[in-house]
Amino acid sequence: MKDYKNLFFKILKNGGLFLILIIFTFYFVFRDMDLNTVAKTISNVNRMYILIAATCMCIFLLCEASNFRRNLTALGYETNLLKCINYSVQGFFFSSITPSASGGQPMQAYQMYRDDIKVSHSTLVLFVEFIFFQTVTIMYSIIGFISQRSLLDGKVNSLMVLFTIGLVCNFTMLMLLVLVLFYSKGVKKITDLLVRFLKFCRFKKADLLKEKVYSIVDDYKDCAMYIIKNKGIMIKTFITKCVQIFALHSIPYWIYRSFGFNEYSIFVFIGVQAVLFISVSALPLPGSVGVSESGFLTLFKLLFPVTVLNEAMLLSRGVSCYLFVFLCGVFILVKGFRDSRAKRLARIRAAKEAKEKNVYKQRVVQQI
Template sequence: MNKELTPKSFIKNSIFFIALIGVTFIILFKDNNLNDIILEVKNSDKVYVLIGIICTLVYVICETINFRTILKFFSYKKSFLSILKYPFIGFFFSSITPSASGGQPMQIYYMSKDNIEVSHGSLAIFMEFASFQFVTILLAIFSFILNFELVKTFNPVIITLIIVGIIFNILILLFILCVIFSKKFTEKIANFIFWIVKKIKFIKIDSLKEKFYEQVEEYQRGAIFIRQDKIIMIKVIFTTFIQVCALYSITFWVYRALGFSQASFIEVMSLQAILYVAVSGIPLPGAVGASESSFLRIFKTIYPSSVLSSAMLLSRGISFYLFVLISGVVVMCTQVILSKRKNALM
């Protein structure tokens, strides 16, 4: 997990990511007047748009607080600003790599450049990931129950995505809990899975097992820490709850920015919680394409068809595309600083 993403992989992932965005927008907007959509966005209430952008910053700040809380336990005296870059780095590389596979390794890589031990960086990320998983699945289940009658009216494909997404995230959460509370049980499950995978000839089982057990070892270290200091984990979960709610609430502020007020804060946010879990298991960079098309199908229940595309563009623009752009700038600045630091030592 501590390997740097190679320039070749970075370029390849970036090109694929940009191409995916291009194809997505061509498909989604081919039957819409782009000028009308842009006009709707321009006429939106800028105060609510600003609140949405602030919520994105709250999301970043909460993750920074979590990292600082955990790293402080290991006696790292890092300033808030020095840690602030890690959430941006994680978001950027998660967004441009399939299944968000690049985010965590790159966070660990940049942490190591700040003299944070790989084991401690991995632990900080494990705790953030575990709490994020717990909060998102909790909110998804609550939202699913709250909107059950409405969900039944959704397109069958969307219903399938929601159910698969919830099951997928529950399985990940159960795996984390198994790692925390039972190493032997985890190994038994792993051996069973590898026995099945071994039957698939084209998968390199040895390489897969090595990576898996490396990951489990890191999770085990995190598990020991969690069992020793439960208060810190409770603090992290509480902060993550605020973090996720801030992210989900962006959709509500967009709803208000476009002049609507019929649906409540809880109604809009719960639909966003359902959308998030529905696309979370799709192995596309940033869930691009899946998120946009699913938004149009889920949120047509609260938006008139005439402004639905504008709502999607504004919502994704604030919560994802703007965030990716800012994160990319942060990554570039961080890399420039590291290069200057390296040259100064030569």
């Protein structure tokens, strides 16, 4: 029960800022609007398309779970889809409620550790997943920007600054990961040059920095070998990641169709959403709350009529973020309660068996 209470307070603590940001965001968005009109507009949408949008989020979670299962199986673990869905749900929830999505991967690694997966293997699987996520996210954003340039050009200059920053940050991170994985000697040489310069500048912790970089490079040698030896699995992981991001980026389109519009194709919406996604990714806000909403209002005014733009934003973010953060949170709490209860019952059962064993021994001794 103690573990369950700790989990509950951890969710409450991390979710506090997330909830506050949501409240402030929607206050500023809807403060000058008639809420009855907003509710009426939303109530008239085609619910079938809302269900499709929700299904896309399920596909998003299932694709990640599928990648986990595939790579863990390749490492020799007997796992199942339900356990891997748990890892995916944990990652989505804690990434959404922590700044810069910093809580997702540590929680996934912890859950894998509880399932007797070595830390080195869980780190490897999460690292592979992260590399492909970065690769596909960047790929979609570049394709989206190029394909929709005529639509975006000159109309959203303020957001294009964020797009450039987000693209540069994500691409730089991806290149650093690739260098660490496949050009370890080159990274060590660059580190040596940097350390010499820092020593020349009398930086006291230069040697400590060198040790840390060398340690990271050595740790990821196994990951590089795993990727090289399992090219078929990497191709499947990449394709699955493409499907996953496609499903996520298609959600605004299904919201668009729910209002009865069909002028623009799904590929236009995926392109624009990919640009928005990379634009807000570099900002250290839980779930990108605030900036994602304002970015949606800025970019999607090019596709949605102004009369339903705010409602469309509410539905799109509601499905892709808030609804599934809530559902994942409930899933985690229920699972935490069940696991805690199972542990408590196991301890009671073990204590009872130990007591019965002691009583039996005493009887044997008395008989002797």
